[in-house]
Amino acid sequence: MKNRKERIDRGIKARSSDIFALLSWREMLYLAAPRVLPVVGCLVLPLVLGAYWQKVLLSVAVFALLAISWDILAQTGMVSLGQALFFGVGAYLSGVMNHYWGLNPLITIPIASVMGGLICTLLLLPVLRLRGIYFSMVTLIIPLILVRVVEATKIFGGTEGLSGMTPLPSKWIELYLVMAVLLTALFGFRRMMDSDYGLVLKGINDNDRSVINAGINIYWFKAQSLFIAGALGAFCGAFMTHVYMFVGMPVFALDYSILPIAAAIVGGPGTLAGATLGAFILVPLSEALRGFGGLRIVLYGAFLVIFIVALPEGIFHYLQRKYHQFERWTEVEK
């Protein structure tokens, strides 16, 4: 009896990398495992972690959402260097609604998400025609302007910020709300990017002029992509406002711009899953390194450079490739 090695995915892949012919539960498991594991992980983790790491998990989820929002924009050909804009707008919106009008967090968060998406889209609408690094520069600058405007005009509490927000009813609602949003966003937007609609968005990134040639109004699609990313980012801001019970100038901080980019680059841009994976690696890592203080951002910077140069595809693409290269021993047929 002779044995030979066989790639596990060989028999399953019928035609292309995403159409499968399944013959057994084992093959089903092989395909389902990488999709089910993160879902189960996200749902179980809040139960097993201690109070401190639950807080970390919250910020992991928030940064993962910001990274997903960055990735959606990047896949549409708009590389943002200022996710803090989305975050900050959402944070201030829900903060103001809660502080001045006393609205319930469960009302302010959805309203702030949608309104935040709209406001960010309107803010960036004049520069939708910009391409490449010119768009990036604008996104880098706008959060900086907003910080200075808040500082100069002293609106919304000025440098002090607004404090005393209503917290969410319980920490379990906090945790499972953000986990639910994360999982929905991750799988939902992955699905969206694979649909025809997503194809148009990716086309704008690959070659915008040929998408125009196909008779498609790319600005309308870019605006929609901005709205999606903006609303996602604004949700993060609005959510964190009620978690910290505070909103102020730090919401426009560099952290909220850099960490999502670092997460998406490290995890692997272009898949959304990579961005999430990156956040799940970088945020706990930076928590573990909290003792080093400011060195964390040094680390992000170094990660960015190393991954851009050495592993531009990111961890996720690498793992995905390796997963599909798993082999098993099978008998040689006589």
Next chain:
Amino acid sequence: MLVGTTLYALINTAILALMAIGFNLTFGISGIANFAYGAFYVLAAYGIWGMLNLLHLNYLIAVFIAVLTNMILGALIYRFVLLRVRGQALSEVIATFGIGLAILELFSYFGWVGFEYTLPVFMDKSYIIAGTYVDFQRLAILGFSAILIFGLWWFTHHTATGLAFRGIAQDERTALTFGIDSDWIATLSVSFGAGVAAVAALFIIPLGSISPGEGYDVLIKALAVCIIGGLGSTGGVIAASFIVGFAERFTDTYIGSHWTMIVSLVAILVVLTIKPSGLFGKQKELEERI
């Protein structure tokens, strides 16, 4: 008041031009937006400070070493990082931004912030010009900016290397057929840009103190001036320095110091929205917007 403000606006213009010219040099030639520019500026400042106060070296030697170190570092970053992502503008931006971030945050980790962290002025003298106090350092900046800009113009128009610089900027492939090694020229451009950042720090830092935050400010100001003037155009840098320089000083005097940064940032936004190639930019329109 008006005369004084105008004079200081003029000096502010010179400072801005000095900050922006190095960034502009790199971008104009190799098309690399060096987002680590502010970090180079701060790095040189701390380098000189350290050599003067910790190693007690001679001032001129310290300056020489700092400028040289910056140039070598710039070249190394190009060789080992940027060369691998050349042509992908966004990867270049993210990589240089990452480097800059790492350097600046490293310094803020050390916590070297305070009034003792500053560089010596060239001469402790001040003059009264048209009823306004002006110290020698500010006049030196005014003079040196003019010399530097003229020097760079002469370098890029009348030397073989300088002409090669412009050749790469205009059309890299055609330049290659003329035997110009584009990678070497691009290395030089990043290296020169870093060197100019060091020189700018040498002149400007004595007016204030060194802090990592300064690095971000310099980067933003360099970006503002270069974007408004048109990335890669020397005439544009001068014109934009005047616009931003005067606008900043006059808002500072007549409106309030909180608004100075907002003025330059809004100026960038307006210019990018209306004419992304800047006032004097000659970059290809389609590369910027459609």
